[in-house]
Amino acid sequence: MPRNKLFGVVNLTENDYYMKQLTNNRPLASLPYLGRYRLIDFTLSNLVNAGIDTVGIFLNDKYRSLMDHIGNGKEWNLDRKKGGVFYFSPYATPDIHSQQRGDLSTYFANIDYLTEASADYAVIMGTSMVCNIDLRKVFKSHLESKADITVVYKTIAENDFGFERCSTIATNEYGSVMTFGKNIRRADMISEKKKISLETYIVKKELLVDMITDGISTGENVYLTDLLHDAVTKYKVRAYEYKGYLKSITSTESYYEASMDMLDEDHIEEVFFGENTIRTKVKDETPTYYAPESKVENSLIANGCIIEGTVINSIIFRRVHVAKGTVIKDSIIMQNTEIRENCKLENVITDKQVILTDQTELKGAPKNPLVVSKGSVL
Amino acid sequence: MKTEILAMILAGGQGTRLGKFTKNIAKPAVPFGGKYRIIDFVLSNCANSNMNTVGVLTQYQPLILNTHIGIGSPWDMDRNQGGVTILQPYASATEEKWFRGTAHAIYQNFSYIEDYDPDFILVLSGDHIYKMNYEAMLDYHKEKEAALTIAVLEVPWHEASRFGIMNTDQELKIEEFEEKPENPKSNLASMGIYIFNWKLLKKYMNDNIHAGINMDDFGQNVIPAFLNAQERVYAYPFKGYWKDVGTLDSLWEANMDLLDQQSTLQINDRSWKIYSKNPSMPPQYLSRTADVKDSLVVEGCIVHGKIRKSILSPKVIVGEGTEIFDSVIMEDVKIGKNCIIKKAMIGSHAVIPDNSVIDEKGEIAVVGEHEIYKEGN
Numbered sequence: 001m002p003r004n005k006l007f008g009v010v011n012l013t014e015n016d017y018y019m020k021q022l023t024n025n026r027p028l029a030s031l032p033y034l035g036r037y038r039l040i041d042f043t044l045s046n047l048v049n050a051g052i053d054t055v056g057i058f059l060n061d062k063y064r065s066l067m068d069h070i071g072n073g074k075e076w077n078l079d080r081k082k083g084g085v086f087y088f089s090p091y092a093t094p095d096i097h098s099q100q101r102g103d104l105s106t107y108f109a110n111i112d113y114l115t116e117a118s119a120d121y122a123v124i125m126g127t128s129m130v131c132n133i134d135l136r137k138v139f140k141s142h143l144e145s146k147a148d149i150t151v152v153y154k155t156i157a158e159n160d161f162g163f164e165r166c167s168t169i170a171t172n173e174y175g176s177v178m179t180f181g182k183n184i185r186r187a188d189m190i191s192e193k194k195k196i197s198l199e200t201y202i203v204k205k206e207l208l209v210d211m212i213t214d215g216i217s218t219g220e221n222v223y224l225t226d227l228l229h230d231a232v233t234k235y236k237v238r239a240y241e242y243k244g245y246l247k248s249i250t251s252t253e254s255y256y257e258a259s260m261d262m263l264d265e266d267h268i269e270e271v272f273f274g275e276n277t278i279r280t281k282v283k284d285e286t287p288t289y290y291a292p293e294s295k296v297e298n299s300l301i302a303n304g305c306i307i308e309g310t311v312i313n314s315i316i317f318r319r320v321h322v323a324k325g326t327v328i329k330d331s332i333i334m335q336n337t338e339i340r341e342n343c344k345l346e347n348v349i350t351d352k353q354v355i356l357t358d359q360t361e362l363k364g365a366p367k368n369p370l371v372v373s374k375g376s377v378l
Numbered sequence: 379m380k381t382e383i384l385a386m387i388l389a390g391g392q393g394t395r396l397g398k399f400t401k402n403i404a405k406p407a408v409p410f411g412g413k414y415r416i417i418d419f420v421l422s423n424c425a426n427s428n429m430n431t432v433g434v435l436t437q438y439q440p441l442i443l444n445t446h447i448g449i450g451s452p453w454d455m456d457r458n459q460g461g462v463t464i465l466q467p468y469a470s471a472t473e474e475k476w477f478r479g480t481a482h483a484i485y486q487n488f489s490y491i492e493d494y495d496p497d498f499i500l501v502l503s504g505d506h507i508y509k510m511n512y513e514a515m516l517d518y519h520k521e522k523e524a525a526l527t528i529a530v531l532e533v534p535w536h537e538a539s540r541f542g543i544m545n546t547d548q549e550l551k552i553e554e555f556e557e558k559p560e561n562p563k564s565n566l567a568s569m570g571i572y573i574f575n576w577k578l579l580k581k582y583m584n585d586n587i588h589a590g591i592n593m594d595d596f597g598q599n600v601i602p603a604f605l606n607a608q609e610r611v612y613a614y615p616f617k618g619y620w621k622d623v624g625t626l627d628s629l630w631e632a633n634m635d636l637l638d639q640q641s642t643l644q645i646n647d648r649s650w651k652i653y654s655k656n657p658s659m660p661p662q663y664l665s666r667t668a669d670v671k672d673s674l675v676v677e678g679c680i681v682h683g684k685i686r687k688s689i690l691s692p693k694v695i696v697g698e699g700t701e702i703f704d705s706v707i708m709e710d711v712k713i714g715k716n717c718i719i720k721k722a723m724i725g726s727h728a729v730i731p732d733n734s735v736i737d738e739k740g741e742i743a744v745v746g747e748h749e750i751y752k753e754g755n
Contacts (some may be wrong), residue, residue: 035661036677074451128463265663265680266559272660282656284452286646287412287674287689289639294671300661304646315661 005119006139006202007083008047008055010040011224012063013103014128015165018251021373022351023177029127031249032334032352034262034301035317038069039127039249041280047123049276050077050135056113058106058224060090075279077262102222107212114209122208124201124228130247130258131198132271132278138240142202147238149207149231151177152200154246158191162257163248167197167229169239177237179286180229198242201228207235256349256369259315259332263298272320285318293324302335309339317352330366348372379459383495383516383573385429386484389418389504390437390477395625398746399725404436405445406504408629409708409726411636411645412676412689415446415506416623418654421462425453426650427512429500431460433490435483437467437476452653465490479594481572485583491576499579501572501596507632508620509643509650510571515614519573526578526601526608528552529571529616541567542597544613552611555601566613569620572596578609619643630723630742633689633706636674657692667698683713697732708747725749 016023022031029040047055055078059066072078073085088110090103105115114122121142123135133152140149153169156162168181183194203211211227214220221227231237245267247258262268272278284305290296295310304319309326317335322328325342332349333339339356348366351374352357360378364370372378393405400408406417417434424432428755432455436443449455452461465487467475478484479683484491484501491499498519510529519527538559544566545554556562582603586593593599604611619642623629635641645652659678664670669684678692683700690696691708697715705722713719714732722736725747730736734751736743745751 154644209444246541263663268660268663268680277658278660279658284651284653286652287636287676288662288674289637290670290673290685291639292672296664296670297668298666300663302661306646338692 006050006121006123006135007117007119007205008044008052009114009122009124009208010047010055010057011103011124011126012042012058012060012066013223014126015250017257018165018253019360020252020325020371022252022255022371023060023350024060025374027060027062027127028249030066030069031255032317033130033249033255034259035300035315036283037278037280038066039130040066040070041278042130042132043125043127044070044073044076044078045276045278046131046133046135047125048078048279050123051068052119052123052135053078054117054119056086056088056110058088058103058110060103063087063089069281071281072194072232076280083118088113091166095202095229102226103224104212104215104222106229107140107224108216109344111209111212114205114212116203120205122201122203122205124199124203124224126199128249129200130249130271131242131244132274133198133200133242133244133275134276135202138200138242139202141240142238142290144174145238146236148203148235149228149237150202150240152198152229152240152242153195153235154198154242156194156196158193161185162254163194163196163250164254166248167199167225167251169197171195171239175239177231177232177239195239196246196248198246199225203228252349252371253367254371256332256347256366259331260313263300263313263315268300273290283318291324294322309343310342332369351375379493381431381460381494381496383429383431383498383500383698384491384494384576385424385432385500385502385512386487386503387417387424387432387434387502388480388570389417389434389443391455391503391505392438393505393624396623396629397626398744398749399626399629400439400721402439402747403442404438404440405624407446408623409691410507410623410629411633412654412674412691414652414654415443416507417443417446418452418652419507419509420502421447421450421453421455422650422652422654422742423508423510423512424502425455427510427514429512430455430457431494431496432462433465434462434504435465435477435487437483440464440466446655448655448693452655454653460494463490477482479598480596481583481600484579485587485593496576499574499576501570501574501635503570503622504571505624506567506620506622507643508616508618509647510616510618511593512571512573515571515573518614519612522551522612523610524573524612525575526604526611527573527614528601528611528744529569530566531569531616531620533565533567535565538562538565538567546613549613550613552605552613555597555605557597559662566615568597569616570596570603571614571631573614576608578604582607585635620709626742626744628708633723634687634704636689637672637687659692662690665698668696682715683717691726719743 016028078085090106288305291308294307301316302318309322323341344361350372356378389406393400455462488522621632662679668681681698684697688705693710704720708726713730715732720737722743724745
């Protein structure tokens, strides 16, 4: 009997209301990020890098692109006989046949995944927090503290206006979590340091099963996140401080900002060249070709591109063609996009498979980037 | 486990003419084109031609080659039936079975071939850069009702005496084979790609070997044996990019050919992808001081310097003020600041300290794997 092992629970109930068109056809989890990743790559890599070999993904709607991306989990070594990746979609059972409210009924309907897991502790994570975290350290701290639940947080500075609408925690002098709140900040408000919850929890399997069952039987909570937040009134919830790189993606603005923030060698080194690698689905693209007339500065560029124009302060995904005379500044160009000659782009996010014909000019603002929907031809 | 055609890739070559690059790795495993190894081309050709049962014959320094191929997943060859099998020479109860030549290597693996009971066997070299549809060649072989089909390439007449030359009739039936002829009668050079009817190959090899006749080499022994026996031997004409990367010069040239956007190799053709093992790396980062033109760069690179007509492999770091021209930089090479590198090939994991100058005045400069470069070495 393996003891003291972790298994993964990926919670995809995440607010994507402020993502505009970017999440029209995909969950936040499969939002393309930084040239070749999807947000869930960070979650899965963090779980797998902690030695976890069983991961359950609790889906909501719009999950086609996610299934396509993860498949049998091979890229994360999750194509296993023992363990592996499991998908749970919302469905009605004879017990809960009323209209779906919240996600708790999905967890309850699939409670066997939890009760039958061969590991004892669940790590619950979402996908909106970009980080490279060593969950083994969190687990060690959880076991030592003898807490019922451990929640991971990061302290952010007074002048950090990111992490909008993220959950915050308040702790007492012993490091116990007293309350969960929301991070609401305005430039005109007197601010203070805040403890942002990474919405990453470690909890003993049996307790999680009890909490979900209670939640269903009392009807007090319909969302797993609320259930975990309300646990502070009944259980010993401890906070674990994460000090590494963290960005939250909850809106197009924060997505844009979190992307541009990676145009920095130190951040690249910290997130991608540490001990734990971030894995993603590979595509066998060719090396990227920079033509004699190209000009590229301060940009992240994926494989399979042909760059003939000018690219400055931008992120270019796989298999993008930037034709002659085109100038791209402060923009994010997703995969399979064709930008023809003499276009001008500034503060723009183009989704996948966009075609911009000759001389297209698009301009957004740094705080309000212009989003071009998937498959558009302009 | 019957299969129609079985591919056998000869990947045992030492490649001594590649100098430092083949000190620790077999020639087919030498890095190429930023993210590939030479053997990726033939394996991808197999995958794209639906040749899904493939034996790879290794001998010299096989560790990296074997690790690279693994169970063949990058080429979709991790199969329940067939797939890729690494065939190493081994010692039997009666003798040590080192491969003495191309045909001898196949002969030593007759038992592997018999397991699949194939109608045809396709013999390939693991050290050529080209894209070819072997299924089309098989159709041709069947259509000609040939016993043996040899892929040939038209080479310039003045170079013909460096190759094995096929003299054919108008129907491309081969009448004569001349190895490196002084006065070539034709310019159709053998590409070392053969399709044999398996039963005939087995018969000729077994009969001749039992009769004490040397059958170690396809060019020297096996093809002449087929021709002498009046078997139907046909030439299959191939058009397109093909390069034997057996020397440092040809390896460097083949790399530079990738920069030619008009090249017939077209590695970015989606319908004929070249597959390889893909590392988990972030996109390439070109900093504010970077100046990259007419070059190929792959994921995981961080570039601060000036790059012209060069190829950078994964995880290469180029410091500020450094200038690189006409060079091939292999995986995980760290290049410091203010270096000048001209026409060089720099092996994986090498370190080039700040202010180094690597320039052999027109000759190819070579820095070996894991080498920490010191001027004058």
